[in-house]
Amino acid sequence: MNSETKRILFGLYDDDEQVLDAVRKAKSDHLDIMDVYSPFPVHGMDEALGLKESRLHIAGFIYGALGTLTAFGFMTWVFTRDWPIIFGGKPYWSVPAFIPITFELTVLFAAVGMTVTFYAVSRLWPGAGNPILHPRITDDKFCIAFDTTTCDEGEISRLKNFFEATGASLVETKEVSEEA
Amino acid sequence: MSAVVSPIREPLVRGHKTYHQITEDICAPTERTPGLAWVLAFTVAVAFLALYVFAVAWTVWFGIGTWDLNRTIGWGWDITNFVWWIGIGHAGTLISAILLLFRQKWRTGVNRAAEAMTIFAVVCAGQFPLIHMGRLWLGFFVFPYPNTRGPLWVNFNSPLLWDVFAISTYFTVSLLFWYTGLVPDLATLRDRSKGLRRKLYDMFSFSWTGAAKHWQRWEYLSLVLAGLATPLVLSVHTIVSFDFATSVIPGWHTTIFPPYFVAGAVFSGFAMVQSLMIIARKVLNLKDYITIEHIESMNKVILVTGTVVGVAYLTELYIAWYSGYIYEQFAFYNRVFGPYYWSYIGMMACNVLSPQIFWVKKFRRNIFLTFLLSIFINIGMWFERFVIIATTLARDFLPSSWSYYSPTWVEISLFLGSLGLFFTLFLLFTRLAPVVAIAEIKHILKSAGDQYTGPEATHKHEAH
Numbered sequence: 001m002n003s004e005t006k007r008i009l010f011g012l013y014d015d016d017e018q019v020l021d022a023v024r025k026a027k028s029d030h031l032d033i034m035d036v037y038s039p040f041p042v043h044g045m046d047e048a049l050g051l052k053e054s055r056l057h058i059a060g061f062i063y064g065a066l067g068t069l070t071a072f073g074f075m076t077w078v079f080t081r082d083w084p085i086i087f088g089g090k091p092y093w094s095v096p097a098f099i100p101i102t103f104e105l106t107v108l109f110a111a112v113g114m115t116v117t118f119y120a121v122s123r124l125w126p127g128a129g130n131p132i133l134h135p136r137i138t139d140d141k142f143c144i145a146f147d148t149t150t151c152d153e154g155e156i157s158r159l160k161n162f163f164e165a166t167g168a169s170l171v172e173t174k175e176v177s178e179e180a
Numbered sequence: 181m182s183a184v185v186s187p188i189r190e191p192l193v194r195g196h197k198t199y200h201q202i203t204e205d206i207c208a209p210t211e212r213t214p215g216l217a218w219v220l221a222f223t224v225a226v227a228f229l230a231l232y233v234f235a236v237a238w239t240v241w242f243g244i245g246t247w248d249l250n251r252t253i254g255w256g257w258d259i260t261n262f263v264w265w266i267g268i269g270h271a272g273t274l275i276s277a278i279l280l281l282f283r284q285k286w287r288t289g290v291n292r293a294a295e296a297m298t299i300f301a302v303v304c305a306g307q308f309p310l311i312h313m314g315r316l317w318l319g320f321f322v323f324p325y326p327n328t329r330g331p332l333w334v335n336f337n338s339p340l341l342w343d344v345f346a347i348s349t350y351f352t353v354s355l356l357f358w359y360t361g362l363v364p365d366l367a368t369l370r371d372r373s374k375g376l377r378r379k380l381y382d383m384f385s386f387s388w389t390g391a392a393k394h395w396q397r398w399e400y401l402s403l404v405l406a407g408l409a410t411p412l413v414l415s416v417h418t419i420v421s422f423d424f425a426t427s428v429i430p431g432w433h434t435t436i437f438p439p440y441f442v443a444g445a446v447f448s449g450f451a452m453v454q455s456l457m458i459i460a461r462k463v464l465n466l467k468d469y470i471t472i473e474h475i476e477s478m479n480k481v482i483l484v485t486g487t488v489v490g491v492a493y494l495t496e497l498y499i500a501w502y503s504g505y506i507y508e509q510f511a512f513y514n515r516v517f518g519p520y521y522w523s524y525i526g527m528m529a530c531n532v533l534s535p536q537i538f539w540v541k542k543f544r545r546n547i548f549l550t551f552l553l554s555i556f557i558n559i560g561m562w563f564e565r566f567v568i569i570a571t572t573l574a575r576d577f578l579p580s581s582w583s584y585y586s587p588t589w590v591e592i593s594l595f596l597g598s599l600g601l602f603f604t605l606f607l608l609f610t611r612l613a614p615v616v617a618i619a620e621i622k623h624i625l626k627s628a629g630d631q632y633t634g635p636e637a638t639h640k641h642e643a644h
Contacts, residue, residue, distance in 0.1 A: 016626075039199065039368070040619040041395040049392055054400045060408075074324075075336045083330065087337045100342040100419055107412045108349040111405055115356045118401045119386060122394050124363070128387035135371035137390055138364065140199035140622075 005177050008034065009159055010133050010145040011168030016042045019142035022166035023048045026144065031162060037133065037143040060114040067109025071102040131176035141169075148173070191630035192286055195468040196638075199622050202469075206614045206621070207369055209464040214611060217463055225603035232597020235590050236311060244314050246590045253573045253585040258312045261595050263565040264448070265305035265602075266347065266420055267441075268558075270413055271449025272298025273354055276361070277409035280402070285628050286477045288620040289470045292365075293460060294453045295358040296613075300605040301452070302351045304598045309343070311594065339422035346419040353412055357405045360398070363388050365618045417445040424568065431511030431572035434499070440492035444561060447485035447531070450478050451557035456606065458551045460615060469616045476544045482557065483538040489564075490532035511572060519584055520571040523563045530560020 013019040020042060026033055027048065036042075036049060045051075075098045079085070084092045119125055137143050146159050163171045197205070214222075239246060249256050272295035279287035310319045322344045324334045334341050367388035370381035388394070421441035424432035454475065461470040500512040516524050534556050537543045544550070575582050609615070631638050 036392040037390040038392070038395065039203075039390060040364075040623045041399050042392075045392050046396050051393060051396055054397045056397055056400045057404050060404050064408075078324075078333045079336065083333055085335075087335065090337070094337060097337040100339075100415070100422070101336060101345045103411075103415060104342075104345040104349040107408050108352060111353040111356055111408050114401060114404060115360060118360070118397055122391075122397060124386040124388060124394070126383040126386060130387040130389045132371065132389060138368040138371045138388070139203045 005149075005175050006147055007149045007173060007175050008131075008133065008145050009148045009151075009156065009171070009173050010143050011163035011166075011172075012134060012136065012141040012143050012170040013167065014141065014169050016040075016142055018167055019144065020044055020048055022144060022162075022168070025166055026162060029162065031159065032146065034145045034147040037137045037145065039138050039140060039142070042142070056114060056118060059117050060110045063113030063117075064106045064110030066113075067106040068102055070109070071105035072098055075101065131174075133174055133176075134170075134172070144168075189628075189633060190471075190473045191632075191634040191636075192289060192471060192473060192628035193469060193621060193625055194471055194630045196631045197468065197625065197629060199625065202621055202625070203368060203372075203618060205466070205468065206616050206618050207372060209615065210369060210611055210613065211372070215463075218607065218611070221603070222607045225600050225607055228597055228600020229604045230597075230600075231593050232600050235593035235597055236307075236316075238590055239311055239314075239594070240316055244312065246588060248585065248588045248591075250583050250585060252576055252581045252583040253570060255312075255569050255573065256585055257566075257587045257591040257595055258308045260562065260565040260569050261598060262305050262308035262312075263420060263569075264562045265301045265308070265598065267417065267445035267448040267561060267565075268452045269298045269301035269305060269350075269354075269449065270417060270442075270445035271453045272296070272301075273350075273357070273409050273413040274446055274449065275453070276357065277406040277413065280406040281410060284477075285624050286474050288617055288624055289474045290453060290457055290478070290616075291620070292358075292361065292613075292617040293457060293615050294449075295354065295361070296609045296615075297453060297456060297606065298354050298449070299351070299358060300602050300609075301449075302347065302354065303605065304602050306347060306351065307598065307601075308594075339419065339426045342419045343423060346416045350412060350416045353405070353409055357402075357409055360401060360405070361617055361620075362613055364390065364398070365614045368618055369614065414442055417441045429511075429572060429576070430505070430507040431515065432568070434496065436492055436495060436499070440489065440496075443485045443488040443492065444531075444564060447482060447489055448557060448561035450482050450485070451554040451561070454478055454482070454550055454554035455558065458547055458554070460610065464610060464615055466616060469621060472545050472547070475547065475550055476541075479538045479544040479550060482553075483535050483544075486531055486535035486557070493528065493532065507577070510575070514575045515567060515571045518571055519574060520567065523567050523571070527560055527563040527567050530556045531564060534560070 011022075013022060016038065019036065019038070023033065023036060023045065027050070033049065036045060038045070046053075076093060079092050079094075086092070087094070090097070123130065133143060133145060134141060144163075148156055148159065151159075160171060193202075195201075244258075247256060247258070272291070275287050275294045276291040279291075310316055313319060322334065322341065324336075363385050366381050366385035367390065370378055370385050373381060418438040418441065421437035425434060425437035427433060457470055458475070461467050497512055497516070500508045503509070534553055537549070537553070570585060574584060626632055630636050
């Protein structure tokens with residue numbers, strides 16, 4: 001792993017509606033936004049940024065189905081193949097009695113699988129060391145960040161003008177090292 | 181951007197808060213040195229926790245014979261405590277999951293603390309079946325793992341095993357749901373701190389940045405987890421009730437048990453949330469976030485579920501008579517007039533009669549009365565489980581084995597001690613994590629803050 005340094009130009013906004021307008025303007029000006037950071041989910045941001053719909057729920061469905069099959073398949077195998085026992089005069093393969101555990105494992109697999117997937121694909125885990133641009137982003141500031149590592153002066157001043165025009169309260173450059 | 185809010189809705193965030201002020205208010209309790217009230221409460225809680233450890237050690241050393249259970253009454257305070265704690269552990273997920281699906285905004289003020297309470301209550305509940313097994317160190321036998329005894333599998337047809345799966349799943353999913361909600365708020369704490377504290381919070385917040393894509397996925401995850409947790413929370417107490425309902429003991433063998441247990445669980449859970457939140461909002465100075473409006477909403481839930489439980493009690497009596505089955509009739513006659521009549525009276529008075537005062541709006545909005553009643557309900561719901569378990573077992577089919585049971589100091593210590601465990605965990609939580617969901621409160625501020633809605637609104641929104 002070689003670590004690369006990225007130079008990030010970011011601007012902070014004081015209000016969610018303001019940052020949303022700024023993102024829309026950046027999009028219409030064809031500025032290449034690296035990311036937007038906010039203290040809470042800003043509704044409308046996904047569309048404004050053109051983010052694709054998350055596929056997390058599809059993963060969740062697959063994990064859930066896996067749970068259903070695991071539970072039902074395992075109980076079927078135990079009670080019809082591995083160690084058949086008669087309980088209370090019922091058939092070996094007593095499906096109604098399998099329902100509770102099948103349901104529980106479906107939920108368990110879906111929930112655990114989805115949560116683990118969420119953290120893994122988002123690169124969030126203890127010690128992930130994601131760069132924090134400004135301490136107020138998790139408090140009350142809304143941030144638009146541009147990757148300016150390869151930008152020339154002209155492009156940078158164009159971005160700075162954009163921040164000024166959209167009312168950013170603070171504009172800063174920060175070098176962050178990223179493991180590539 | 182804000183949704184259309186009815187002008188008659190009362191604001192849920194008071195005091196004209198800004199985003200920054202919200203952060204300050206909610207983070208403050210974790211950042212100052214604990215006050216005298218906290219230290220005293222924590223000392224008492226830890227003392228009870230020590231009592232718990234001692235009672236568990238005593239039980240393990242001498243065996244559960246020290247509980248004075250007998251052949252007739254094989255389940256006593258232990259299973260009563262188990263069902264009681266599990267019931268309490270239902271409110272958190274109900275508030276956070278079901279109310280999220282119903283888009284009830286008032287959930288945001290109380291969901292974090294209620295979910296924490298849920299998790300701690302389930303921790304307490306899970307102890308009792310384990311201790312009851314006697315050999316604590318063989319507790320893992322309940323899981324179907326490949327073993328050298330055949331492998332001999334557990335009985336998948338047994339409701340007791342369903343319970344194992346239901347409760348361990350419930351605990352895991354509640355924990356994930358709670359923690360995922362907590363991650364952005366832990367990042368808020370991280371960005372306000374320095375040194376080791378900062379490093380720790382960075383670890384526990386998984387290096388959260390607040391990126392737009394993360395928020396998008398986070399909202400998806402919360403919604404799907406809520407969708408999963410909703411049937412789950414209903415299933416858990418249903419399955420707990422199967423422990424009784426699928427047996428052939430008169431008084432237990434009834435189809436009304438699942439809905440009646442679930443209603444009772446929500447009822448007792450909300451009562452416990454009220455008991456905790458009324459103290460927490462005062463001590464932690466969160467009255468602007470956990471308002472009278474929140475308390476009233478929860479009191480409405482208490483009124484409804486308390487009445488549902490009351491109807492269930494009466495239905496049981498009616499069905500016992502209507503069934504024409506003398507053993508069933510005797511079981512219920514015995515419940516009301518038998519040797520444990522006092523617990524039936526306690527149950528009826530606390531659970532059915534006392535919540536009826538909440539039909540009056542003035543009482544629903546009275547904090548002292550709410551607190552008093554929440555304690556009543558906690559006691560009443562404990563009695564309910566005791567009534568179901570002990571009175572039913574005390575008079576079985578053979579009059580020669582009829583008996584009476586009263587707990588020894590060991591069982592009483594286990595119960596009081598589990599309260600110690602619960603409060604120790606809860607008090608630690610109030611010091612280590614934000615008690616109110618910061619990000620979610622900020623999210624509803626523009627539709628539920630008192631400067632945007634209600635009679636004192638100054639920033640009226642135009643419809644976007």
